[in-house]
Amino acid sequence: MVVPEPIRNDPFPENRREDDAGAAFVLESKGEWWHAGFHLTTAIVGPTVLTLPYAFRGLGWALGFICLTVMGLVTFYSYYLMSLVLDHCEKSGRRHIRFRELAADVLGSGWMFYFVIFIQTAVNTGISIGAILLAGECVQIMYSELSPHGPLKLYHFIAMVTVIMICLSQFPSFHSLRHINLASLFLSLGYTFLVVGACIRAGTSKNAPLRDYSLETSHLSRLFSAFTSISIIAAIFGNGILPEIQATLAPPATGKMLKGLMLCYSVILVTFYAASVSGYWVFGNKSNSNILKSLMPDEGPSLAPTWVLGLAIVFILLQLFAIGLVYSQVAYEIMEKNSADANKAVFSLRNLIPRIILRTLYMSLCGFFAAMLPFFGDINGVVGAVGFIPLDFILPMLLYNITFKPKKSSITFWVNTSIMVIFSCAGLLGSFSSIRKLVLDANKFKLFSSDVVD
Numbered sequence: 001m002v003v004p005e006p007i008r009n010d011p012f013p014e015n016r017r018e019d020d021a022g023a024a025f026v027l028e029s030k031g032e033w034w035h036a037g038f039h040l041t042t043a044i045v046g047p048t049v050l051t052l053p054y055a056f057r058g059l060g061w062a063l064g065f066i067c068l069t070v071m072g073l074v075t076f077y078s079y080y081l082m083s084l085v086l087d088h089c090e091k092s093g094r095r096h097i098r099f100r101e102l103a104a105d106v107l108g109s110g111w112m113f114y115f116v117i118f119i120q121t122a123v124n125t126g127i128s129i130g131a132i133l134l135a136g137e138c139v140q141i142m143y144s145e146l147s148p149h150g151p152l153k154l155y156h157f158i159a160m161v162t163v164i165m166i167c168l169s170q171f172p173s174f175h176s177l178r179h180i181n182l183a184s185l186f187l188s189l190g191y192t193f194l195v196v197g198a199c200i201r202a203g204t205s206k207n208a209p210l211r212d213y214s215l216e217t218s219h220l221s222r223l224f225s226a227f228t229s230i231s232i233i234a235a236i237f238g239n240g241i242l243p244e245i246q247a248t249l250a251p252p253a254t255g256k257m258l259k260g261l262m263l264c265y266s267v268i269l270v271t272f273y274a275a276s277v278s279g280y281w282v283f284g285n286k287s288n289s290n291i292l293k294s295l296m297p298d299e300g301p302s303l304a305p306t307w308v309l310g311l312a313i314v315f316i317l318l319q320l321f322a323i324g325l326v327y328s329q330v331a332y333e334i335m336e337k338n339s340a341d342a343n344k345a346v347f348s349l350r351n352l353i354p355r356i357i358l359r360t361l362y363m364s365l366c367g368f369f370a371a372m373l374p375f376f377g378d379i380n381g382v383v384g385a386v387g388f389i390p391l392d393f394i395l396p397m398l399l400y401n402i403t404f405k406p407k408k409s410s411i412t413f414w415v416n417t418s419i420m421v422i423f424s425c426a427g428l429l430g431s432f433s434s435i436r437k438l439v440l441d442a443n444k445f446k447l448f449s450s451d452v453v454d
Contacts, residue, residue, distance in 0.1 A: 022337030028173045031248040033256040037263030038181035043239040045188045047316045053279030053287040058229035075237040082396040083257035097247030123387035124327040131324035133370040135161040138317040153450040155371035162367030169359040174329045184322035191315035192271040198304035199278035213284045227433040238388025389427035
């Protein structure tokens with residue numbers, strides 16, 4: 001039996017004050033459970049789903065299915081536990097709307113506050129950079145089909161995408177993105193079904209590639225590839241902003257997040273398995289880090305109709321704008337906590353001018369780094385190991401164990417502890433293998449390159 005925690009003072013009263021513009025504007029709490037589902041789906045189900053056949057390439061059929069399923073179950077369980085901790089704090093009179101506050105409160109540590117904000121900011125900024133980079137690549141692909149010898153380079157398209165992102169970034173709150181994120185949900189279903197259909201057509205055509213599902217011959221290389229693939233899958237399932245998403249729910253938020261998770265994981269179930277199975281079935285160990293590139297080989301005819309691939313790329317491009325917006329919200333609430341005035345209207349000149357300046361500067365910096373460092377594939381694995389594994393696989397279990405204090409003889413305690421230990425080891429090994437691949441591919445890297453390095 002869980003003994004209720006006595007009501008105690010909020011350790012972060014300054015964040016509950018009326019002058020906290022980050023809470024009042026960016027993290028305003030007006031949403032319903034389905035809105036949280038839209039936000040979660042956009043945060044998790046993105047174009048990275050098209051890298052799943054590449055992850056299977058380093059694991060094989062059996063281990064690939066096991067890892068995908070285990071990651072899905074563990075992350076759902078992890079996010080559910082975190083929502084329970086948030087609900088518990090809210091019932092105790094300490095509603096937390098920021099991950100860093102939650103971690104610091106439950107763990108009773110000031111350094112944890114800064115650890116979480118550092119990891120979260122690094123991961124979210126990295127994803128915003130990646131979204132701009134991939135969106136620029138989508139525009140480049142369409143341009144190259146229309147004008148194969150045109151003069152424009154990748155960084156030109158990244159600049160175009162950045163301008164659009166600057167305009168979209170002026171939506172004042174996370175909640176105001178709910179309709180965009182609903183559209184994002186349908187876009188993810190749309191391009192997944194288009195790619196799956198294209199893969200099935202490619203696999204049954206006369207030009208179907210020879211299928212080879214063998215792994216690397218060297219045991220050491222096979223081990224490194226496996227851990228890199230695990231890191232990639234972890235990055236695909238990760239989001240690192242669940243407390244901020246739950247903050248958008250109208251209080252009381254208790255119980256609402258589970259419904260949002262159910263909606264999100266229904267989409268995950270459909271998209272993740274369909275993309276991984278169809279892509280790996282066709283291309284095997286020749287799967288590219290983006291299955292669209294496998295369908296459009298450099299040599300030989302395209303393995304799918306141009307209109308199918310073109311429509312899929314348009315859907316991906318549109319969704320990338322939503323993903324960039326979602327993951328930039330933490331940066332915005334940090335900036336506006338002190339730069340905006342919660343006592344003034346959200347669109348008053350006092351708040352509008354600083355918002356335009358700061359968000360324009362932030363997106364411009366993201367666009368600059370996207371153009372300068374087009375190394376998305378290798379960085380994706382590093383982000384998964386270093387960022388998402390601590391935030392989504394370790395901290396939620398630790399927060400739950402400390403908050404609810406399950407008996408050390410209970411299954412819950414040992415399941416949570418085992419997950420923390422296993423994923424801590426996986427994170428360390430994944431970090432090493434991902435950084436190793438980054439170093440091995442360093443000779444391919446060129447600043448402001450017109451080609452994205454996988």
